[in-house]
Amino acid sequence: MRREEYRNWRHLFKLDPDKLINDEHLDRICLSGTDAIMIGGSSGVTFENTVELLSRVRRYSLPCVMEISNMDSIVPGFDLYFIPVVLNSRQPDWIVGMHQQAVKTFGHRIPWEMIVPEGYCILNPDCEAARLTDSQTDLDQSDVSAYAKLGEQMFQMPVIYLEYSGSFGDMELVHEVAQHLNHARLFYGGGIVDVHTATEAAAAADTIIVGNIVYENLEAALQTVQVKTE
């Protein structure tokens, strides 16, 4: 795929290497019409389970990208690598620290043209990602818009990612943040469980990411792809 193709994506399935999915379900996900598969998760992600999932998704023709959560699980062979920069973390490790360690470790071998930095704002205080990254989630609309604008303008981030993992977010806030962005792509994830929530989220953000529901209710998950034709 061409690098910039991701800017046209409206719908992604995010698959967690640490969760089981059988061949039939994976087949239906990959043939669903979604724009791409993103592989990544907050915990239990290893080189082994990532490479295994990648090889299964690679039987299909759609793009497959990795969202990197730790250095040990980086697998070659993805189309792109998305790198979270957690703008509202209280720990520099999640903003620049682990990234610096990765650059120190991999150096010249990093294919920068395949890297897509994501300016994350994690907004559900009860999710694992928020706990892991010690994120400051008590933010109002103007706080989040300021993080988004900062990510876009100061750090030239091509993607701003509003993450409500485990709960459906404040769509008014998401819509407002979108108004503040000029060229960054706005990703939204969290609590998309059916075509209704998918439609709402897709009306506010540029790209929606559908995750957990894949493992909980496959039929409902598959229906979210309808946002692509709306």
Next chain:
Amino acid sequence: MRREEYRNWRHLFKLDPDKLINDEHLDRICLSGTDAIMIGGSSGVTFENTVELLSRVRRYSLPCVMEISNMDSIVPGFDLYFIPVVLNSRQPDWIVGMHQQAVKTFGHRIPWEMIVPEGYCILNPDCEAARLTDSQTDLDQSDVSAYAKLGEQMFQMPVIYLEYSGSFGDMELVHEVAQHLNHARLFYGGGIVDVHTATEAAAAADTIIVGNIVYENLEAALQTVQVKTE
């Protein structure tokens, strides 16, 4: 001035609004042949002393830029605004926090085309800037190179700034960091006290910044401008 002009600068004088400089000395600094005046400091910088120093420098035709250290001292009328992002700070405030607050406060009024983000690495543990920003200064060459590369590639920073404020840095390290950069400009500051140190620093970095010596030994400071013709 055109925005991109700063990429040709070899030598800057950094003047601290909190320090006194008489008209004769300022005259000699501004007519020295330096590429530009940068106004900024770690402490005691206010709107009042900044606007006063700006108006005095504005009698001369050379570019005058501000390096912002706090939100209250931002004065309109500079040619460019340099914004430090302290990559090796242990406090998110110095990486994204204060910046987010500034975007929240100023919003649409921020002239992004006049903003130049600087990826700082503060490397002298005994300087005020290191204490203020709680910087992790115990870094080797590969650590600093990784921060620099991260700033350039992941955050698209146009300037990487190695700051040894108060002491002359490790020129081998500075030279090595320069080798890792493709398009970012490498700024060096700290301990430049005469033409000899200036020449050494200018051989390693793209742009050198001469600060304290202006207030301690004007003649020696003026001689550092010779690096421009070497």
